[in-house]
Amino acid sequence: MNLGLDEYAHLDSPLHRWEPRYKLVGLLVLAFAFSFVQDPRLLPAMLAAAFALYVVSRLPLSFLLTRLRVPGSFLLAVALLLPLFSGSTVLLRIGPLALREEGCLDLLLVVTKFIAILTTGLVLFGTAPFLTTIKAMRALGLPSVLSDMTLLTYRYLYEIGDDLETMETAMGLRGFRARRFNGRTLGVLASLAGSILVRSYEQSERVYKAMILRGYGHSSPPHDVAQARPRDVIALGGVLTLAAGFVATEILLRGFGG
Amino acid sequence: MHIPDGILPAAVSAAGYATAGAATWHSLRQINQKEDPRESIPKASLLTAAFFAASWIHIPVPPTSVHLVLNGLLGAVLGYYAFPAILIGLFFQAVMFQHGGLTSLGVNATMMGVPALLAHFIFRLRNVVGKESRMWTGVFGFLAGAGGLGIAALISLILLVTTIPAHLDVEAERASIYALTLAHAPLMALEGAFTALVVLFLQRVRPELLED
Numbered sequence: 001m002n003l004g005l006d007e008y009a010h011l012d013s014p015l016h017r018w019e020p021r022y023k024l025v026g027l028l029v030l031a032f033a034f035s036f037v038q039d040p041r042l043l044p045a046m047l048a049a050a051f052a053l054y055v056v057s058r059l060p061l062s063f064l065l066t067r068l069r070v071p072g073s074f075l076l077a078v079a080l081l082l083p084l085f086s087g088s089t090v091l092l093r094i095g096p097l098a099l100r101e102e103g104c105l106d107l108l109l110v111v112t113k114f115i116a117i118l119t120t121g122l123v124l125f126g127t128a129p130f131l132t133t134i135k136a137m138r139a140l141g142l143p144s145v146l147s148d149m150t151l152l153t154y155r156y157l158y159e160i161g162d163d164l165e166t167m168e169t170a171m172g173l174r175g176f177r178a179r180r181f182n183g184r185t186l187g188v189l190a191s192l193a194g195s196i197l198v199r200s201y202e203q204s205e206r207v208y209k210a211m212i213l214r215g216y217g218h219s220s221p222p223h224d225v226a227q228a229r230p231r232d233v234i235a236l237g238g239v240l241t242l243a244a245g246f247v248a249t250e251i252l253l254r255g256f257g258g
Numbered sequence: 259m260h261i262p263d264g265i266l267p268a269a270v271s272a273a274g275y276a277t278a279g280a281a282t283w284h285s286l287r288q289i290n291q292k293e294d295p296r297e298s299i300p301k302a303s304l305l306t307a308a309f310f311a312a313s314w315i316h317i318p319v320p321p322t323s324v325h326l327v328l329n330g331l332l333g334a335v336l337g338y339y340a341f342p343a344i345l346i347g348l349f350f351q352a353v354m355f356q357h358g359g360l361t362s363l364g365v366n367a368t369m370m371g372v373p374a375l376l377a378h379f380i381f382r383l384r385n386v387v388g389k390e391s392r393m394w395t396g397v398f399g400f401l402a403g404a405g406g407l408g409i410a411a412l413i414s415l416i417l418l419v420t421t422i423p424a425h426l427d428v429e430a431e432r433a434s435i436y437a438l439t440l441a442h443a444p445l446m447a448l449e450g451a452f453t454a455l456v457v458l459f460l461q462r463v464r465p466e467l468l469e470d
Contacts, residue, residue, distance in 0.1 A: 005354055028360070035361045036268035067356050113264030114359075121263070121360045125353045145286055145299060149339075150346050152303030153310070157350065160304070161311045178318045185318060186448075190455030193312040193328075197335065197456070198464045200308035201301060208300040217296040 006129050013058040015127045019232040020136035026239035027053075027124040033243035034116045039253045040105055042246060043112045049242060050116040057123045064122060068115065130154065152207075156200070164196050260351065260366050261414065263359030266421055274365030278345060281371055285341040302339035310347050317448065324445065329370045330406025331453045333377035334399065335460070335467055340378055344371040365417065373409035377402035381457075381468075395461050395468075396454045403453025404446040411442040 009016070015023065034046055054064060125133060131151070138147040171192065178185055211217075266274075289295050309332050316323040333340040345367045351357040358366045384391075384398040415438045419431050460467045 031263075031361050032268060032271070035264065035266070035271055038267070110264050114262055115264075117263035117359060117361055118356060121353065124360075143282075143286055145289060145295065146282070146342055146346070148296075148299050149303045149306065149342055150349070152300060153306045153346050153350070156304050156307040157310060160307045161314070164311045164314065178316070178323075179320075181317065181319050186451060187455055189315055189317060190452055191459050193315055193331075193452075194456045194459030194463065196308050196312055197305060197460065197467065200304040201464060201467055204301040204304035207304065208297065211300065217294075 005125055008059050008063060008126055009129045009132075011058050011127070013056060013127065014235070015053070015057040015123060018127075018235055019228050020128050020132050021139055022228060022232045022236040023124060023128070024133065024136050024140065026236045026243075027120050030239055030243045031117045031120045031124075033246040034113055034120065036247055037113065037250050038109065039250055040109060041253065042249060043108065046116045046246065047112055049246075050119040053123050054119050057127050059122065059126050063126065064119060067122060068118065156203075156207075160196065160200050163199060164192075167192060167195065260348070260358030261362045261369075261418065262357075263361050266362055266365060266417070268361075270417065270421055271361045271365060274362065274368050276364070278364040278367040278371065281341050281368065281375070282345060285338045285375070288338040289342075298339065302336055302343060305336060305339075306343040306346055309343065310350065317452070319448075324448070326449055326452055327370070327407050327410065328403075328449075328453070329374040329410060330377035330403035330449065331399075331456055333374035333406055334381035334402045334453065334457060336374075337378050338375075340374040341367070341371040344374055369413045369417070370410050373406045373413070376409060377406035380405055389468075392458060392461065396458050399454035399457035400450040402450075402457075404450030406453075407449040408439075408442065408446045411446075412439055415439060 018026075030049075034050070037043070037046055128136075134142075134147055134150055134154075138144070171188070176188060178189065289298070292298065309328055313325055313328050316325050329340075329344060332343060336343050345363075348358055348363055348366050348370065352359050352363055352366075381398050381402040384394045387394045389395065415435050419435050419438075457468060
């Protein structure tokens with residue numbers, strides 16, 4: 001059960017040692033405080049806070065960089081559109097295109113917030129095994145249907161993905177090439193999707209029987225909730241103060257700016 | 259279709275979490291009314307994983323290929339489990355693959371999940387006209403698939419166009435929503451056709467999968 005997220009969960013840093021429930025609350029509140037920011041003057045402080053967290057977490061830089069690359073396409077579209085179409089103050093005109101000041105500021109805001117929130121999220125989910133984080137969510141009141149479904153989906157996600165890959169290879173070996181778009185291709189691919197659904201449905205019946213045999217659903221095991229140490233509480237207090245600082249400064253700046 | 263972090267204002271993200279919370283609460287209430295709600299959990303979980311994998315299937319549309327959203331199919335097969343399934347699927351996409359985001363999870367789940375629940379109701383209409391009929395199963399499968407994607411696209415476009423470029427004028431906003439929605443029409447047809455073919459396959463092979 002290693003899907004890349006748990007890769008650095010075994011490192012030792014203050015963020016790895018932070019009690020998961022406190023970490024979850026603190027970092028989620030911080031991520032929301034970041035998304036509240038609209039004033040460009042707060043952006044350097046926001047980036048600094050997110051990167052400081054990342055440095056303290058001792059996660060390698062490559063872990064962050066590879067993940068920043070993935071959602072690039074959506075941001076690229078926003079990056080191309082906003083500076084050209086949003087706003088009225090023209091900075092630079094090249095033929096029919098005009099670079100607008102408001103659009104550039106919007107773009108800066110969107111990209112910086114995106115990086116800061118993504119970094120915070122990576123610190124949150126990268127510094128503890130995924131199972132521990134889900135247990136922390138459960139202890140914080142996540143309904144058992146959701147936590148059970150999350151863990152089971154996590155358990156079988158890549159197994160079913162591998163099944164699909166095997167089936168696609170088998171189709172390829174029998175001469176199927178999905179190159180042209182026509183009714184037959186669509187029909188074959190729909191049967192592939194249907195088969196993967198049927199296979200996982202049949203597997204789920206066996207999984208359920210195995211779970212019942214192991215006592216699933218009869219008594220819920222006691223939560224092994226660790227006692228919070230003073231430093232967990234202090235860390236939570238610190239992060240919440242930081243988040244409140246961003247929100248308060250933003251409100252003050254909006255007040256002054258009219 | 260997944261809105262990343264940082265794009266939406268905090269108020270919209272919070273409202274997204276509120277609606278997603280309400281939809282989850284409603285779905286869980288319906289699920290807990292079953293005789294043994296735990297019995298369906300493994301089925302719903304493995305099907306969630308299967309849907310996740312099936313959304314990696316690429317349909318060739320030369321010169322490129324598209325992958326399907328399948329939220330309409332998910333609604334048709336999973337019923338009230340569709341909303342938790344989408345919430346969990348999007349959570350995994352956000353934390354593992356950085357598609358979508360943590361703060362926008364509520365908005366994305368609402369955008370995909372509410373149309374999935376609507377697709378569930380659309381597909382259930384086939385019970386009224388006779389669920390044994392392959393024609394009606396196909397027709398309602400198509401409507402569920404096309405409707406699921408269409409409503410999701412409409413919600414996401416309205417959100418994006420009205421919230422991101424703060425300095426666009428109203429006329430341009432309206433025009434771009436119309437244009438972008440129209441651009442989704444071929445995708446809706448494709449999603450509908452694919453959903454219809456999959457439900458017809460399931461009706462032939464494992465009809466109990468469509469019973470929920």
